[in-house]
Amino acid sequence: MIEHSIIFGKNAGLIATIATPLPNALPHADTGFIFFNAGVVHRVGVHRTNVTIARALVALGIPSIRFDLAGLGDSARAGGKISFAEQTVLDIQDAMDALTVATGVRRFVLYGVCSGAVHSYSAALVDERVAGVAMFDTFKYPTYKAQMRRITFRLKKYGSMTAIIKRGVGIGFRSISNALTLLRKPTAPKTERVVSSIGFFAYRPLKAEFAFGLRTLLNRGTKIFLIYAGSGFEHYNYADQFKDAFKSFGITDQVETAFLLDVDHTATRLAAQTELVACMTQWAAQFSTAREEN
Numbered sequence: 001m002i003e004h005s006i007i008f009g010k011n012a013g014l015i016a017t018i019a020t021p022l023p024n025a026l027p028h029a030d031t032g033f034i035f036f037n038a039g040v041v042h043r044v045g046v047h048r049t050n051v052t053i054a055r056a057l058v059a060l061g062i063p064s065i066r067f068d069l070a071g072l073g074d075s076a077r078a079g080g081k082i083s084f085a086e087q088t089v090l091d092i093q094d095a096m097d098a099l100t101v102a103t104g105v106r107r108f109v110l111y112g113v114c115s116g117a118v119h120s121y122s123a124a125l126v127d128e129r130v131a132g133v134a135m136f137d138t139f140k141y142p143t144y145k146a147q148m149r150r151i152t153f154r155l156k157k158y159g160s161m162t163a164i165i166k167r168g169v170g171i172g173f174r175s176i177s178n179a180l181t182l183l184r185k186p187t188a189p190k191t192e193r194v195v196s197s198i199g200f201f202a203y204r205p206l207k208a209e210f211a212f213g214l215r216t217l218l219n220r221g222t223k224i225f226l227i228y229a230g231s232g233f234e235h236y237n238y239a240d241q242f243k244d245a246f247k248s249f250g251i252t253d254q255v256e257t258a259f260l261l262d263v264d265h266t267a268t269r270l271a272a273q274t275e276l277v278a279c280m281t282q283w284a285a286q287f288s289t290a291r292e293e294n
Contacts, residue, residue: 001058008067008098013076014091016067017043018102019054027061031131031287032105034095034120035066038113038266042073046113046266047273053111056281060288063103067095069119085122092123107131109223109287111280114138114265124217132223132287134280137265139204140228140235141245149237211249218254225283227276230261256283 003019021028035050036043043066044051054064068075069091071084078087096108109132112120117135124130205213217224228236239259243252258279263272 001055006098006102009070009075009091009094011076011079013070013078014067014094015043015074016065016095016098018063018065018099019058020063020103021058021061025061027288028103029060029062029288030105031062031107031109031289032096032099032103033057033062033064033109033111033284033287034092034099035064035111036092036095036116036119037069037072038116040072041113043068047268049113049267049273049276050111052273052277053280053284056277057284060281060285062284062288063099063105065095065099065102067091067098085119088119089123089126092119093127096127096129109134109284112136112138121213124222125213128220130217130222132225133217134225134227134283136227136276137229137232138226139210140232141204141207141210141242142235143241143244145244146235146237146241150234153233153237207245208249211246211251214246214255215249215251218251223286224255226255226257227279228257228259229263229265229267230259231264258283 001019002022003017005015005017008014008016033054035045035054038046045053045066050066054066057064069088070076070078075091082090092110099108100106106129108129110120110124110130111134112118113136117138120133120135121138124133214224226242228241230237236259239257241259242255242257246252246255260272260275260279263276267273267276
């Protein structure tokens with residue numbers, strides 16, 4: 001394996017590490033992988049899982065580039081003339097170009113975690129060079145079964161429906177008290193921007209919108225892999241939840257999914273990291289097709 005760092009991008013502000021098989025190590029794949037930040041986490045990924053996956057891929061002959069988006073990690077800030085979401089797509093496309101120059105591959109798989117998965121999805125929609133997209137712990141859509149499993153879990157946790165009602169009443173009283181406290185405070189100036197807590201994502205596309213995007217990629221021949229962590233039990237809590245949520249759209253038999261019950265959102269434990277890497281490596285093996293060397 002060979003790893004080396006490069007500077008690339010239109011303003012030479014993006015920093016990356018490229019991993020490739022040794023020149024005489026065959027087969028060399030005709031598809032490369034793109035790794036980048038998960039939120040503000042450096043390009044190595046949560047608990048260095050990007051590094052571990054990239055090195056596992058080399059054994060399959062698959063080259064990769066892991067880089068920091070503009071303004072994150074070691075990369076310089078962009079000019080600020082476009083939104084961050086738009087800039088990430090341009091950065092990912094620049095990374096594809098850089099990997100093509102370094103290895104000759106012209107097809108790519110984008111791997112993203114959390115908000116990085118959203119960037120992968122956005123880039124895949126606008127660039128036909130994307131052969132696959134793997135999205136870890138991104139958009140989650142509820143189902144009746146998921147809601148019932150959540151209720152059952154709460155019943156087991158608190159012992160009875162009475163305990164749940166008491167807890168709900170307590171939360172309700174606290175919410176009313178907090179609201180009254182806020183009403184007593186002076187009103188903020190109209191020019192002040194109030195930012196609320198929105199969790200991992202600023203938005204979640206409507207189910208029909210996400211289905212349309214996935215179908216667009218599938219019609220193009222793009223492989224899709226949706227991986228969900230077991231720690232998001234409130235929103236996603238069983239293996240076939242995606243299939244149940246999207247069964248009316250006629251795409252579920254083409255989208256591969258995995259529910260990793262023992263893996264949390266940031267793959268904290270060593271066992272969780274091992275399971276995530278194995279899951280990704282197994283799926284990635286389909287892209288290890290050899291290409292002719294010049």
